[in-house]
Amino acid sequence: xxxxxxxxxxxxxxxxxxxxxxxxxxxxxxxxxxxxxxxxxxxxxxxxxxxxxxxxxxxxxxxxxxxxxxxxxxxxxxxxxxxxxxxxxxxxxxxxxxxxxxxxxxxxxxxxxxxxxxxxxxxxxxxxxxxxxxxxxxxxxxxxxxxxxxxxxxxxxxxxxxxxxxxxxxxxxxxxxxxxxxxxxxxxxxxxxxxxxxxxxxxxxxxxxxxxxxxxxxxxxxxxxxxxxxxxxxxxxxxxxxxxxx
Amino acid sequence: xxxxxxxxxxxxxxxxxxxxxxxxxxxxxxxxxxxxxxxxxxxxxxxxxxxxxxxxxxxxxxxxxxxxxxxxxxxxxxxxxxxxxxxxxxxxxxxxxxxxxxxxxxxxxxxxxxxxxxxxxxxxxxxxxxxxxxxxxxxxxxxxxxxxxxxxxxxxxxxxxxxxxxxxxxxxxxxxxxxxxxxxxxxxxxxxxxxxxxxxxxxxxxxxxxxxxxxxxxxxxxxxxxxxxxxxxxxxxxxxxxxxxxxxxxx
Numbered sequence: 001x002x003x004x005x006x007x008x009x010x011x012x013x014x015x016x017x018x019x020x021x022x023x024x025x026x027x028x029x030x031x032x033x034x035x036x037x038x039x040x041x042x043x044x045x046x047x048x049x050x051x052x053x054x055x056x057x058x059x060x061x062x063x064x065x066x067x068x069x070x071x072x073x074x075x076x077x078x079x080x081x082x083x084x085x086x087x088x089x090x091x092x093x094x095x096x097x098x099x100x101x102x103x104x105x106x107x108x109x110x111x112x113x114x115x116x117x118x119x120x121x122x123x124x125x126x127x128x129x130x131x132x133x134x135x136x137x138x139x140x141x142x143x144x145x146x147x148x149x150x151x152x153x154x155x156x157x158x159x160x161x162x163x164x165x166x167x168x169x170x171x172x173x174x175x176x177x178x179x180x181x182x183x184x185x186x187x188x189x190x191x192x193x194x195x196x197x198x199x200x201x202x203x204x205x206x207x208x209x210x211x212x213x214x215x216x217x218x219x220x221x222x223x224x225x226x227x228x229x230x231x232x233x234x235x236x237x238x239x240x241x242x243x244x245x246x
Numbered sequence: 247x248x249x250x251x252x253x254x255x256x257x258x259x260x261x262x263x264x265x266x267x268x269x270x271x272x273x274x275x276x277x278x279x280x281x282x283x284x285x286x287x288x289x290x291x292x293x294x295x296x297x298x299x300x301x302x303x304x305x306x307x308x309x310x311x312x313x314x315x316x317x318x319x320x321x322x323x324x325x326x327x328x329x330x331x332x333x334x335x336x337x338x339x340x341x342x343x344x345x346x347x348x349x350x351x352x353x354x355x356x357x358x359x360x361x362x363x364x365x366x367x368x369x370x371x372x373x374x375x376x377x378x379x380x381x382x383x384x385x386x387x388x389x390x391x392x393x394x395x396x397x398x399x400x401x402x403x404x405x406x407x408x409x410x411x412x413x414x415x416x417x418x419x420x421x422x423x424x425x426x427x428x429x430x431x432x433x434x435x436x437x438x439x440x441x442x443x444x445x446x447x448x449x450x451x452x453x454x455x456x457x458x459x460x461x462x463x464x465x466x467x468x469x470x471x472x473x474x475x476x477x478x479x480x481x482x483x484x485x486x487x488x489x490x491x492x493x494x495x496x497x
Contacts (some may be wrong), residue, residue, distance in 0.1 A: 144338050151306050151332040154355035162354050168341045193268065243341035243385075 033213040038220065041213040049202070053221050059115050059187040060229070063122025066182070068176055070123065071130025075172075078131075079138035080160065080223040096128045100189055108194035118195065122186030126179040130172070137171025138164055142245070170245050173237040184226045202226045249339065257406040257437040258329065259284040259321035260305060263314035267300065267309075275298060275314070276462035282454075284321070287430075287438045287475060289448035290465075291495070292458030298441040301458075303411045306330050320407075331403035333413045337396040339384040343389075346371065349398040363402065370398045374428055388419035398452045399426070401432055408433055414447065423435040426450055430439060430476040449487050450476050457494055466496040 016034045021027070022034055029037060042049065074092070078085030104121050111117035141164050149159050191200025199218050206214035260282040267275040274297045282288045290298050303309050305318060307327025320326050331352075339348045349367050353359040371380055375395045384392055393413060400408060410429075414422040430451055442448055448455045455469040469491060471477075477484055 123312045128336075142334060142338075144334055145340070147303070147308050148332060148334065148338050148351075149355055151327070151330055152352035152355050153328075155357060156359060162351065163340065164275060166340065169342075203250070 006239075014212070019097075030210050030212055033216055037164055037213045038216040040221065042217040045214060045217065049129065049199075049217060049221055052197060052199050052202045052218070055115070055197045056184070056187055056191070056222070059118040059190070059198065060122060060183045060225075062115070062127060063119045064179060064183040064229075066119065067123040067233065068130050068179055069125045071175065072134055072172065072178070074127070074131045075138060076133035078135055079164070085135075092128055092131060095124060100125055100186065101193070104189055104193040107190065107204045113194055113196050118187045118190030118198065121190035122183050125186040125189075129178040129182065130175040131186075133175030133178070134168055134172040137168025137170060140171075141167045166243075167245055169241045173241050176237060177230070177234060180230050181226070184222060188222065208217030255276040256322070257435060258322040258326075260326055260437060260439075261317070261319050261321070262301075262305075263316060263317040263319070263443065265304070265318070267304070267316075273462045275316075275426050278316075278463060280456070280465050282437060282439055283352050284437055285293075286453035287433075288441060288454045289440045289442055289452035290345065290456050290458055291442060291445060292441075292463075293449055296458045296461075297463045298458055299411055302439065302441060306332050306409055318341045320434070326407060328354055329405050330407045330409050331400045331405040331407065333400045333410045335412045335415060337384070337389075337392040339392055339395060341384050344381050344383055345376065345387065345395045348384065348395050349402055351399060352403050367402055367434070369400065370401055373432070374398055383497070385453070388421075389417045390425065393417060393421075393425055394428070397429060397432065403435075406436045407461050408430055410438065412443060415443060420445075427476045432476065445491050446479070446488070449484065449491060450479065455491065466494070 018032075018035055022032055026029065033041075074088060078088055100121060103124065104117075105118045107117040111120055145163050145167065146159075149163055154163075188200035188203075189199070191198040192204055195201040199222050203215045203218040203222075206212070262278060262280040265275045266273075267281075277490075280301075290301070292298055300309070304314060307325070307328050308409065318326050320329070322329075339345075340351065343351070346367060347354070349371070350359060350363065353363050368380065371377060373443075374397060375389075376391060376394050376398070376439045379387060379391060379395075384395070387395070393416075396413065399491040416456075417425065426447060440448075440451060452469070453471055453475070454467065455471075456465045457468050458465050471487065477487075
């Protein structure tokens with residue numbers, strides 16, 4: 001309830017400042033539309049926005065799911081086989097060094113205008129934070145636990161399952177949080193460079209046609225979706241992984 | 247009262263012979279010799295950083311061979327690392343496992359978990375006064391209770407050598423006293439090596455008391471006490487032992 005009230009106050013505050021900026025500087029609607037006109041635009045284009053939002057949500061969630069899955073798997077592989085890590089790690093870093101905007105058009109050529117290229121863009125953005133933070137956690141198990149396990153004659157895979165993986169889950173969780181923020185950005189970037197649907201496509205088109213109020217309406221929906229997704233993921237992670245590793 | 251007594255194996259005597267170990271330019275051990283008697287409690291007293299924990303780690307096989315010279319052997323011809331259970335300064339409980347699962351960690355890690363082990367664990371929980379705490383997580387337990395879980399975990403290893411690195415130092419005085427009594431009763435007949443800062447703890451539990459000092463470290467065998475442990479602290483003899491040990495410590 002406290003959180004809800006704080007969010008509400010913050011929301012009203014931002015809207016008020018927005019309206020004040022327009023009134024003080026006398027800005028025309030094609031530079032900055034009033035909050036009310038954005039609300040009307042949202043109402044007028046409701047079915048259109050709803051449809052595009054559904055597309056973006058699907059891309060984001062699929063990208064997030066696959067990116068987290070791939071990142072987790074890569075970290076597990078690298079932690080279990082040092083020789084694999086030796087080869088995968090540089091590829092991982094290179095994949096991050098390439099700007100997403102530069103590679104996204106290539107994905108459109110490779111995977112087409114549909115959802116696949118957007119999911120791929122999201123995966124590229126998500127994969128690294130997930131893999132690197134989980135790998136970090138896996139390689140930094142409490143030395144006391146490892147010593148104890150050694151005196152217990154632990155088998156390698158059982159050590160992984162009972163100690164190294166659970167001890168690294170809080171690190172994985174922070175990676176997933178970063179990924180959750182990045183996933184909608186990945187999907188929208190994918191839509192910007194070439195798409196026929198989705199919120200990014202809608203915003204780009206609205207911008208080109210000077211429908212700034214529609215563009216803002218799309219932006220609102222995107223922000224609300226991103227916040228909601230983060231909130232949901234954060235709550236679930238806290239419930240699933242309640243322990244802290246110091 | 248205590249029914250869990252270790253007796254089916256004869257605990258070995260451990261011989262440390264001509265141990266040499268250096269960290270960079272610091273010589274920690276140089277031709278050190280120490281005999282840890284079979285089935286007795288050997289206590290090592292000494293200042294922080296003198297090498298007590300390193301000595302335990304050597305016996306536990308946690309420091310691999312190329313890093314030290316010398317010999318660590320047991321009179322039953324089995325490598326010491328194969329027959330030790332280790333109890334550290336902190337309880338090392340896994341926060342994601344319940345108290346009972348923590349106690350069973352060794353069996354999970356080896357894949358030797360069975361209903362017999364589970365029944366034994368439950369029995370031990372009752373014996374150490376943890377009945378009802380089986381399903382609790384470590385962060386729901388007090389420091390003393392956590393060390394009791396660690397003690398059960400150590401006992402379930404069924405090893406004939408028990409290495410203890412100040413396991414009772416982080417709890418309050420009364421809990422420490424109770425834990426000492428419990429450990430003395432439950433670890434009967436095992437070869438126990440206890441590292442401690444507390445001279446009174448050594449006097450309550452030790453059969454052989456060594457003082458470790460200097461660099462490279464020297465082990466002085468200052469006391470040998472044959473009577474049963476845990477010793478009662480109001481025994482007139484206890485005061486005499488205390489004087490002897492305090493003299494050796496220059497107190």
